[in-house]
Amino acid sequence: GAVVSQHPSWVICKSGTSVKIECRSLDFQATTMFWYRQFPKQSLMLMATSNEGSKATYEQGVEKDKFLINHASLTLSTLTVTSAHPEDSSFYICSAGRTSESSEQFFGPGTRLTVL
Amino acid sequence: GQNIDQPTEMTATEGAIVQINCTYQTSGFNGLFWYQQHAGEAPTFLSYNVLDGLEEKGRFSSFLSRSKGYSYLLLKELQMKDSASYLCAVMDSNYQLIWGAGTKLIIKP
Numbered sequence: 001g002a003v004v005s006q007h008p009s010w011v012i013c014k015s016g017t018s019v020k021i022e023c024r025s026l027d028f029q030a031t032t033m034f035w036y037r038q039f040p041k042q043s044l045m046l047m048a049t050s051n052e053g054s055k056a057t058y059e060q061g062v063e064k065d066k067f068l069i070n071h072a073s074l075t076l077s078t079l080t081v082t083s084a085h086p087e088d089s090s091f092y093i094c095s096a097g098r099t100s101e102s103s104e105q106f107f108g109p110g111t112r113l114t115v116l
Numbered sequence: 117g118q119n120i121d122q123p124t125e126m127t128a129t130e131g132a133i134v135q136i137n138c139t140y141q142t143s144g145f146n147g148l149f150w151y152q153q154h155a156g157e158a159p160t161f162l163s164y165n166v167l168d169g170l171e172e173k174g175r176f177s178s179f180l181s182r183s184k185g186y187s188y189l190l191l192k193e194l195q196m197k198d199s200a201s202y203l204c205a206v207m208d209s210n211y212q213l214i215w216g217a218g219t220k221l222i223i224k225p
Contacts, residue, residue: 036159
């Protein structure tokens, strides 16, 4: 149980385009979903926390107009990178929790974004 | 299928040593990560092993045996602040992370 999937696994896009990444909890309802960004061999950097049906809470320094997060249902959250640029290339990881406590997170496999 | 196993919870005493094991079965292998996560915080990178053997970094060491699909995280001279969840994750042949469920480590005085 407690499986989280992400789609797509890989995405390569041109600079200036927008990319949508989906995060799904497959066998449980996720009250809260977290979006992280990871650079090679570095800690996960929390970008935002989203609760179903409400606006996401963004961490300091994360542009909410650039990284659009939608948590429309208890099993799906999406992250849209708008007008992507090469510096947005990274590994994006989502996690989902049954409760709002981050200690109960289940992590997705990640999405590797490369912006040309 | 792909699978990562690690104990759900462990208890240890301040000043002691604890070993957290992780076994994995994945489609290919591109490295194994250990993270520490305190409640309410993002996971912190601890180590990355891609070759067999022991990697030591201060009080923390991580060991990998690819032939056995096995890793452990060794924490020495335990401190109260080491109470946290420890996550094992393997990167498979598609560079996807397969996550363990995490081991909650409780340190007692």
